[in-house]
Amino acid sequence: MTVEIIETPGLGNRSYLAHDGHMALVVDPQRDTDRIRTLLDRAGVRLSHVFETHVHNDYVTGGLELARSLEATYVLPAAEKVSFGRLGVVDGEVLDVGSMRMRVVATPGHTHHHVSYLLTDAAADEMAVFTGGSMLYGTTGRTDLLGSEHTEPLARSQHASVRRLATEAAATTRVLPTHGFGSFCAATPADGDDSTIGRERERNPALLLDEDAYVSQLLAGLSDVPAWYARMAPVNRAGPSPVDLTPPETAAPQELRARIDAGEWVVDLRDRAAYARRHLPGSLSFELSASFLTHLGWLLPEGMPLTLVGETPEQVAEAQRELVRIGVDDLAGAAGGPIEALAGKATLASLPRASYEELARARERTDVLVLDVRRTAEHADGVVHGSVPIPLHELLARRCELPPDRQIWVHCASGYRATVAASLLAAHGYDVVLVDGCLRAWLESGSPGGEAAP
Template identity: 40%
Template sequence: MHFSFLQGLVEVTQISTAGLGDHSYIINIDGVAAIIDPQRDVARFEQPLEAAGLQLNAVFETHIHNDYLSGGAILASRNGARYVLPYGTGATVSHIGASDNEDFIVGDAVIRALHTPGHTHHHTSFALVVDGTPLAIFSGGSMLVGAVGRSDLLGPDHTQTLLESQYNSVRRIAADMADATLVTPTHGAGSFCAAGTASGSVSDIAQEKISNPALLAPDLATFKTTQLAGYLMYPDYYPTMAPVNRVGADPIDESPIPRLEATDRTGRIIDVRPREEFAACHITGSINMPMSSDVGTYTGWMFGNDEEYIFVASQDDAETVRLQFQRIGFDRVIGRIDPAGVTPALTDSGTYPTSTFADMQATDAGFMLDVRDPVEVGRGTIDGAINIHVATLADNLEQIPDTPIWTFCASGYRASIAASVLAAAGRSPVLVKDSFSAPSRATSSVETI
């Protein structure tokens, strides 16, 4: 997405990362560039700089990120640019600490720091100001599009304080910026760093005044209650990101991924084939993460970055998934198995059945397992279902009887992961592969484990 101001003198390019639900930005002020919140795979930022002949002047981070490894220090070092972090983060990587209301000159523009705690204690938004006019506010995890960044990621001891800070910070942004100021957050739709449902990737202050929960809430207490009620579970890898970002992440490995024999079992196997293909034939013990932008997120949620990984994937898919892994510090990818090699001829191949919601309801299935988030389940599920979030399933197998387990979610994606976890544990899953939509036996009452 591209935005232009002042007859093209100032241009802003939004670069999105679907699996993270995040947005980064390249700001071009008449040939002088700044970058906001880049991920570790820096080539996709360097290439447009080079193509447009831009000189990188500064890289800004709105906060020490919890959901990915930053490429900011790498970009700044390679390009002789300033690396600007919020003041007081405790980061040891070489940087400049931005104080509240401090101005940074980039070409003929000013990037102004606004201390906006709430997502983290030191969170800072950056306003793009030209001739005294704020053109855009890069609001990171503060003011999002119709939402705010969540305040619970640092743990329960910080949540109440951060919620109050977030409420005040979003109101500060609305007061300090003009109605026409573009709102360009880092966290967006699909980000577990967002509280509630972020409805897009850009907005403006006028729109947020009529849609943002921190501005619509009648008081702080109401805002806190509403926010806490909507917090989804978030990936287990999150606490490992900030410590690395404070010292600076290493560049990624771009060497070719070796092709392995189909009999290789030297690492945890992540199979990205479609759910029906996996169910029909898979390597026993492998995990099905159907190819999507979410493979890295769910792997990071369920497994560790100290393990070695093997993909069942084409070369192109393997490279794409490795990049998702690298963005969250899962660097130990040792190879890939070609999907054509996974056949019933393997001595350790397995299979399990698939079905539909209609069949599950028509057959009066026994044990029904809803693997969605408890907040989703609270809005309604199948009468009689048990809820165990997909990411905690492996730790709760003792709660599941040794019978056929009808496994479902909203779209079939998380259910496919869960079915493979059950199969790897020697259980008997039945994968409900279609979408959850107003089942006839719906209820809002369910047992969550």
């Protein structure tokens, strides 16, 4: 029996494909299912079942489309209310997939009706447990996505569910969660990229702490989640439309200018250093990296026309693939190639960049305001003295708090979010300097102007 891991770093999630050489099953697939089809074809196996551990809050599922198109059985917890046909399963139920068996284990906590699936082979040996948002690596799934009134009761259910898994599964059973690889669905950052039930018995807080202590720790660690999370469960309950990765219409230089002037978002996918050197005035920097989907998806106003600008068509296609995973399907257009060509006759803009050493000197000036766009919880890692904290995801709503007559020096932890923030502020007419560098390294160097965590 083989288990393939399908990584989706932009979401911080994993999907899984398991097969016995003839029949296959898939667990918690993301929306771009062509990746799974490629694995099925490569292995020469037929898809029999698609299993969902829960109705997802952080991405549009590809499970329904995959099951329909390949005539597989779509499996969901029976108590979930959805608008389409599926096989509803309950605790203790066993489904055969070729020589493999999947036993349903009720593990409420991340959601009310969450289940895990215990996978065994033909010899009835436990091979793995697909834990979704229940037991993660050194942590658990968060319990606050269904509303504040459910958070604590679900946290108590989560404690019991993880303990049940640790009791019913063997120590050697491989733990295969969906969340926890950067996903905001994890209560706290996960530890590592592989684990077993035995390893989790030694380190998972749900197994080491009593119920009250675990609940207190989990609730204290919860932070804001990306704005798109509120839209995902309704889409998944209604049944997502088939994914369409057809390239968007090409936008000419004059169209790019007109869209920016109209207040639409024209997003530059190039690396932030290239953006700072030269970019279309009024365009916004969201470098195509592991952080791209989180921050663009979080900040993009609902219904805002979106045009992508990249160095190559492949870069645009990669960004489009990321965006459909959270339901951003309708791009206004795209453009690729050297930025000089995309500008046409317009003059390109630049964004001043500075080091933390330069920031330490500049912060003493009366015409400078230092803006920290990290999340509040990150301030425990250290701060720049005198900085004004506005988390990036609150910046659009709170930019009126920034004085228009002062130069804004923007920083974060590494430079990614600071570049996003600087581009947003510059597009609204602020005089901005991007502080691009590693905050932790500067704080630990002992340079004056900052305070490192104790």
